[in-house]
Amino acid sequence: MALQKVDAVIAGVGAVALLATVLGVVFYEELAGEQEITFPTSDVALTAQEGASGTPLNFALPDNATHATLAVEVVFSGQAGQGGSATIQVDMTGPGDFVGTASSSMAIAPGDTTGTVTFEVPEFAWATVPEPVTAEPGSIDETQSWDEDLVVTVTVTPPADALGAIPGGAISYSFQATVTPTVSVYEAFAEIPEVETA
Amino acid sequence: MAGARGTWNSSFGFIMAAVGSAVGLGNLVRFPRELAENGGAAFLFVYLILLLLVGLPAILGEMSIGKMTQMSPVNAFRKLGGEHGKKWAVIGVAGMLAAMFVLFFYTVMTGWTLRFFLGGITGAWFDDPSGYYGDIAYGPATIFWHLLVSIITVYIVSRGISGGIEKVTVIIIPALFAILIGIVLYAAFQPGAIDGYKELFDPDFSELTPNNIAAATGQVFFSLSLGQGAMLTYASYMDKKQSVSKDGTTIALADTGVALMAGMMVFPVLAFTGLLASNDPAVQEALGGSFGTAFIALPNAFVAMGDVMGRIVGTVFFLGLFFAALSSAISLMEVPTSVLIDRFELPRWKSAVLIGLITYSFGVVSSINETWFTLYDEIAINVFIVLGVAFTTFFAGWVAKGVGKELDSGLRSRVGVYIVWLMRTVTPVAILAVFFFGGLFGTGADGGIEFWANDAGWNRLWRELKLGFGFE
Incomplete structure (x- = not known):
């Protein structure tokens, strides 16, 4: 050359x-050769808990849970007078001092002795799913563990005729609430294919 | 002719350069790991037998071809191949390509060792060794270090055999030995070091499976830097009075000695710092691979030694690793450089610059993409190196005339005929067996031998090809 x-x-x-x-x-x-990694979510139903009006219900949260949808059932038992509308307030606290509130109502007809209402409290969120990340082969672990419980307190204010009711008298209202949270949980661990170098 | 190409100034200079070529990460980290995992002293026993039956004939065959012809690989095979010389020259081309494919990622890895050495001085990796490796292994900054190592390597090669390669290796290889001996002695006197020796040497003959014997055979010729034309090229600069048999045996023994010393350094260090017994899955995963052991587990062990001692030992260790890697990179670059000098009569510096530019360009992608880094490695090991060493040995045994005589020169006893017999029979068969067995079989989920297992060489190569070209 x-x-x-x-x-x-x-x-x-x-x-x-x-x-x-x-x-x-x-x-x-x-x-x-980086890949975009997203964190798929799935719903997990927690065990339902029941308590009288005003009783805090505590739910331990699984790792990587970000928000919950609550199915609330309120059962009335007692003896209505004129009846009316009972006000239902749902107070929630979650990890990181997140607080939330929701309300609903329950119609009670004159003279009713029992009644049930169910409703849903949508998406009480205390965290977010991690944003998609672009990463090289290896492992991604975005686990978030929660020390604090999800605490739900359902408080029912009876109709106005309960105000004048004489204790031990004919008019009485008692409310039991059942809360079933369904939490959204994301998959925190992703393995990006990698081959061992000799 | 030899004078125009350059020669070694001394036998010592040649042996240092050749040992530098053979000694790399494979000796310092991979060998100790394989020894500990595959049966300890039982593996060592098999390794030494294979070194005698496979490694020694292969290195002596390659060196004989180089010394007899005083030519670079392509011309050497062409000359000794006689009337079919042009066809036999393909082996030389394959060796040259093997050297280049290894360089495509080797200078990147050498850059890691340099950064860990400098990081040891500044303390850059002391807070988080694992994170540091993750940060520096691949990325735009890695390109710069790959460039720097390429420039250093090209400069040394361009200075010539005695004026560049020999001058550097007679300093850095004894320094590497001193570093190894120093750390071996330091580690030996630490409480708990004995557990490291036990892990390393405890014989377990049940581990001597066909897979592990294949691994030992592979380790023998990878470790001796065979099949890449490096030993042939270095031997082509030998003085006629030098003995291939004596020097080749010295190189093989020194290479094995370094590997054993490395084991006696790495495992006691991991043992007395508690890393060996660690239940941390990240540490155990790191210990499962050569790079993980060198750049994650050992740095964590150095950190565990404490601020002052850990920093001193860690910095010195990575200086040694840099020397080992650099001396191997130099020998690999010398192979294609010598081919250009011989075939096209180019000035040495222009040949070195041209080869440096080519290997640097192909190496850019392995500086930023692990898949391509691994792909180059897999192609070099599973294709070029194995076939190169098998055919080189076959050629030396059956085709080249005068190899036995060359092996006898400088010796009182006649050993050439026996070594040539090994080159004709045992050595190429063993190497081809490794080629097919290691390529097609691996370890199954139940720990047994499985066809096309995930760690079978050609399965790994196939997956890397798909990943590299975006089909997976």
């Missing part, structure tokens, strides 16, 4: 090397 030819080849390969460097630096993410 004549020397002049070699110089041209060296210059050409040098240009390729420079181009490879620029491409490597500028398009690093595209060339790095």
Whole structure:
């Protein structure tokens, strides 16, 4: 190979090397073989708990739970007078001092002795699902553990005729609440395929 | 002719350069790990037999071809191949390609060792060794270190055999030995080090499965830097008075000695710092691989030694690892450089620069993409190196004339005929058996041998090809 030819080849390969460097630096993410990792979610129903009006109900939360939808059932028993509308308030606290409230009502007809109402409190959230990440082969672990419980307190205010009711008299209202939370849990661990180098 | 190409100034210089070529991460980390995992002293016993039957004939065959012809791999096979010389030259081309494929990722890895060495001085990896490795292994900054190592390597190679390669290796290889001996002695006197020796040497003959014997055979010729044309090229610069048999045996023994010393350094260090017995899954996972052991488990062990001692030992260890990697990179770059010099009569510095630019360009992608890093490794090991060493030994045994005589030169006794017989029979058969067995079989889920298991060489290569080209 004549020397002049070699110089041209060296210059050409040098240009390729420079181009490879620029491409490597500028398009690093595209060339790095990184993958976008998302964290799929699924719903997990927690065990239902029951308590009288005003009783806090505590639910231990699984790792990676971010929000809950509550199915609430309120059961009235007693003796209504004129009846009316009972007000239901749901107070919630979650990890990280997150608080939330929701309300509903229950119609009680004159003279009723029992009654049931069910409703749903949608999406009380105390955390968010991690944003998708772009990562190289390896493991991704975005586990979030919760030390604090989800606490739900259902408080029922009876209709107005209960105000004038004489204790031990004919008019009485008693309310029991059952809460069934369904929490959304994301998959925190992702294995990105990797092959052992010899 | 030899004068124009350059020669070694001394036998010592040649042996240091050749030992530097053979000694790399494979000796310092992979061998101790395989020894501990595959039966300890039982594995060592098999390894030494294989070194005698497979490794020694292979290295002596490669060196004989180089010394007899005083030519680079392609021309050497061409000359000794006689009337079919052009066809036999393909073996030389394969060796040259093997060296280049290894360089595509080796300079990147050498950059890691340099960064860990400098990071030891500044304390950069002391807070979080695992995180540090994750940060530096791949990325735009890694390209810079790959470039720096490529420039250093090209510079040394361009200075010539005695003026560059020999001058550097006669300093860094004895320094590497001193570092190893120093850490071995330090580790030996630490309480708990005995557990490391037990882990390393406790014989377990039940571990001598066909898979592990194949692994030992593979380790023998990977460790001796065979099949890449490096030993052939270095031997082509030997003085006619030097003995291939004596020097080749010295190189093989020194290579094995370094590997054993490395084991006596790595395992006691991991033992007395508590890393070996750690239940941490991340540590156990790191110990399962060569890179994990070198760049995650050992740095964690150095941190566990405490601020002052850990920093000193860690920094010195990575300096040694850098020397070992650099000397191997130099020998790999010398192979294609010598081919260009011989075939096209190019000036040495232009040949070195051209090869450096090519290997640097291909290496950019392995600086930023682990899949390509691994792919180059798998192609080099599973294709070029294994076939290269098998055919080189076969060629030395059956085709090349005068190998036995060359092996006898400088010796009182006639050993050449026996070594040539091994080159004709046992050695190529053993290597091809490893090629097919290691390529097709691996360890199954139940720990037994399984066809096309995940760790079978060609299965790994196939997966890497799919990943590398975006089909998976």
